[in-house]
Amino acid sequence: MxxxxxxxxxxxxxxxxxxxxxxxxxxxxxxxxxxxxxxxxxxxxxxxxxxxxxxxxxxxxxxxxxxxxxxxxxxxxxxxxxxxxxxxxxxxxxxxxxxxxxxxxxxxxxxxxxxxxxxxxxxxxxxxxxxxxxxxxxxxxxxxxxxxxxxxxxxxxxxxxxxxxxxxxxxxxxxxxxxxxxxxxxxxxxxxxxxxxxxxxxxxxxxxxxxxLSCTTAKEVIELTEEERKTVEWLLRVNPLGPKGQDEASSGMQGSSSHTVIGIFASAFGLFLLSLILYKFTPFGPWISPRMKNYQRMWNKIIGKNYGSLLDNSESQQIESDNIRYNIAYHSERNS
Incomplete structure (x- = not known):
């Protein structure tokens, strides 16, 4: 990031x-x-x-x-x-x-x-x-x-x-x-x-x-590096969401006003970003290194109870790099 x-x-x-x-x-x-x-x-x-x-x-x-x-x-x-x-x-x-x-x-x-x-x-x-x-x-x-x-x-x-x-x-x-x-x-x-x-x-x-810490001022535009941009493009192509997430994402993407957007808050990109997606959304989670628990702990803080997502419910975060903007559909089933 x-x-x-x-x-x-x-x-x-x-x-x-x-x-x-x-x-x-x-x-x-x-x-x-x-x-x-x-x-x-x-x-x-x-x-x-x-x-x-x-x-x-x-x-x-x-x-x-x-x-x-x-x-x-x-x-x-x-x-x-x-x-x-x-x-x-x-x-x-x-x-x-x-x-x-x-x-x-x-x-x-x-x-x-x-x-x-x-x-x-x-x-x-x-x-x-x-x-x-x-x-x-x-x-x-x-x-x-x-x-x-x-x-x-x-x-x-x-x-x-x-x-x-x-x-x-x-x-x-x-x-x-x-x-x-x-x-x-x-x-x-x-x-x-x-x-x-x-x-x-x-x-x-x-x-x-x-x-x-909450901010009332305008959000900072997050810029993706070239390597991050390629990773995001790859993730969008393979769409590693579960069946329910895919259905919801497809439904949500039918209209721009209903997009749920995730801000890519990750300064360690590439393998880390891929590992994080695998860890949270696919059956490969148990195979990921134990150190992912540290990433999970931080991730939960970012999207925890006070932040249902990285964004306010009423807003969409714009992720910009080289004039390319991404809205990434995101849904997660939480453990009960």
Whole structure:
């Protein structure tokens, strides 16, 4: 599922109260670590250290290294008076880094160039600072950024009433869904991406958040990637619904006003989406790996008692990719 990844500025311009929070102060300190005032000249002027870094990513690379060096230096006064908790500072630094990648619109090439050098030079610095940055892919960075948006900007339920009326409410809600799906997939995975979710994100997420957060603003249009689009086309061709579901779907599709639509809330597409369909709607369910229980748990949260479907009963969700729109008939017999 391709849901829009926004940068930090989008959020605090829509909700200025975010500027009053600790994250905003740290973000600006990180962003100006090598600013014109020369406060950190001793660590920012070591240009020879960055000679091997590609020019397209050099500024961000230099800023991250300098921030890590200052965080490690207990004698530095740059962050004086701010929260001294090392894990919280690392959490904010990660958010700042991923947000800069998103804001600069780095593609796969830039991200790869960044980490090629990082693995050779910068990795040791982050380990010494107890704030490890390891190589992950561009898509993983965008997913992590979305999860951090959810927990750091609107991770407390007392913010939900205000959030429900804001422009980006559905973005945050979708980001919580992204987290739930990824967390389920990571239960048996220990790669760098999954470890970050477990170490820095999971403890801040309330599992019942989807029951508490409702949005009154316009829904975000969900865009399918090319691979997701092909998967959906395949699913529509084979129509893996039971006999009753097929009859109901055929009946429902006779008129556009009676379509029941499912939004494809899945950031893990392809095999996962197919497995989910097999698990819920066909006799092959018992043959699917036990890890599907994690997906099922999240799926139930999304379409549970408060969400009979992913959509309000009176509305249809539009799924758009390359000007192609899909209405996917969906009916499920629930266990009594």
């Amino acid at each position: 391709a849901t829009t990844t926004l940068n930090y500025e989008n959020f605090y311009k829509e909700d200025p109260s975010l500027k009053d929070e600790e994250l905003f102060t740290f973000y600006n300190k990180f962003d100006n670590v090598c600013g014109p005032h020369g406060q950190n000249r001793n660590v920012c002027n070591e240009e020879d250290e960055y000679s091997s870094v590609d020019n397209s990513v050099k500024d961000l690379y230099k800023n991250l290294v300098c921030n890590l060096k200052i965080l490690k230096d207990n004698s530095s006064h740059y962050f004086h008076g701010l929260n001294s908790d090392k894990k919280k500072r690392c959490l904010y630094l990660r958010y700042w880094f991923y947000d800069r990648v998103v804001s600069k619109k780095y593609g796969f090439s830039e991200v790869n160039k960044y980490f090629e050098t990082w693995d050779k030079i910068g990795k040791d610095i982050s380990e010494e600072c107890e704030c490890k940055f390891v190589k992950i892919g561009r898509n993983e960075i965008y997913k992590l950024k979305q999860m951090y948006d959810a927990i750091l900007l609107y991770g407390k339920k007392d913010k939900f009433e205000k959030l429900s009326k804001l422009k980006y409410c559905y973005n945050i809600r979708n980001y919580y869904i992204v987290y739930g799906l990824q967390e389920g997939m990571c239960s048996e995975n220990d790669d760098a991406f999954c470890n970050e979710i477990k170490e820095y994100i999971k403890e801040y997420v309330d599992e019942n958040v989807l029951d508490s």
